[in-house]
Amino acid sequence: MTTDQNKNLFGGMEGGGTKFVCAVGRGPDAIVDEIRLQTTTPDKTLSQAIAFFQKYNLSAIGLASFGPLDLDPASPTYGSITATPKPGWVGTNVLAAFQFVFKVPLAFELDVNAAAFGEYSWIPENRKLDSLVYFTIGTGIGAGLIINRKITHGLIHPEAGHMRLPHDRKKDPFPGNCPFHGDCFEGMASGPALARRWRRPAEMLPDHHPAWEQEATYIAYALVNVILVLSPKRIVLGGGVMEHQTLFPSIRSKVRGLLNGYLASPVLAGTMEDYIVPPALGRRSGILGALALAKKIA
């Protein structure tokens, strides 16, 4: 590939706790190259990612990472991972590592914010809306918010996975497994919470298992709270747990029951099949979101 053909080529990285995905391209249907790296030490992983991007003449790079992150451009530690149980990664300044090598514009975002932005940017039906919430429900639970067409950070960044929800200990004596909050949303409904409660991995729980009904209940509580606080125009549910597709109708029906007709909107009155949806980009919302971030700042 010659330099000429590389014109307006973007880089995107999705850094996760177990793997880093790096892609070069122009959009969902125009990926030029892509690699997956195992997440080892920050030095090794980031060097490999940087080496991959150096092969291309990029207009900009979007960097998405697991968090929590310092996303405040005014902060001396802007660009770094602030706290993580992942050994060696606390304080790693992902952005600075790239800034040292690349002289093109660099975007830096939380993984779930990038996923929200990916769903928002690349999907025409989503671009017609001015707000969207993307939840990932998997190893952890997090949410990315698009409000007034922009990613929202606030004081730090949203951590909606740690909301406190109703928990009827008579029906569900599981105390939750969040080391910070016990029975918060993530503590009750993440993949590891399911595995610990039912003593087998979530993907081994059959469709008729009561785990799914209970899981849908906690997710519905969380969604209802987000709808009441933010009133977003669409909610996208991604992540490993949500690959259990039967959760969707069950969650929609429970959300309707919990709202109980209080919010006068035709969107919420119907079956909500266009309101609570799986990611249009499947498992690629994050990496394609990183690419969209690059495109935006290029």
Added chain:
Amino acid sequence: MTTDQNKNLFGGMEGGGTKFVCAVGRGPDAIVDEIRLQTTTPDKTLSQAIAFFQKYNLSAIGLASFGPLDLDPASPTYGSITATPKPGWVGTNVLAAFQFVFKVPLAFELDVNAAAFGEYSWIPENRKLDSLVYFTIGTGIGAGLIINRKITHGLIHPEAGHMRLPHDRKKDPFPGNCPFHGDCFEGMASGPALARRWRRPAEMLPDHHPAWEQEATYIAYALVNVILVLSPKRIVLGGGVMEHQTLFPSIRSKVRGLLNGYLASPVLAGTMEDYIVPPALGRRSGILGALALAKKIA
């Protein structure tokens, strides 16, 4: 007062379930005239308000009303109250009544959004922030959101008073009094909920009464969820119940306990005296917010 002196004069109206406040002026310290009207029928109340404003040569009028409201400019019922237990007011198009008479720019907003905007617009320390949440905790519970310096509507508008929160029925057997959701935030913690649970008006409960400890707990749960979903830069707590000032230190301490150090922000690590605050405008956030809305569109 001559027409000349009336230059750049704004009108503001705060329509509530029991009274309507109408003000004419240029800001918090420059109110020219103000009246309070009893809320009776829509015809009578709105005619009185309109007659009051007609005495002045106004540049713009900001109209804030109790809700839920239709705030979608594209909707045929834009400007109206969509649902309320207040007899006669369902379907009242407040905005249209004013549009029929006034040819100046008119802003139309939910009361609690106006209050949020009032605190944001007139208070210099708030204007330095890009986000703020205003909660009213009184006869009802509602929240107004300023995100990226703008009032946020979303699909309808936030109704954060109806969030579902943890409710330990062993400790607190009160079933809640929300006709839609039973034990939602408003159902457990509004003024009427307090009165019903303790069989006397909230203002007659002494400082040492266990009601206040319990009240602070529910408010803290709600605030923690809003912090986790939105990460706002400041939370203002207004409304009748919050006039019980001892609630503030108790709420701050419980929020700190519930977050349990999870969010790495100096703002949340300290005493939060500058983070969870009473309204700087006291009981006048709403009416002054309506005036600020007028000033913005003039």
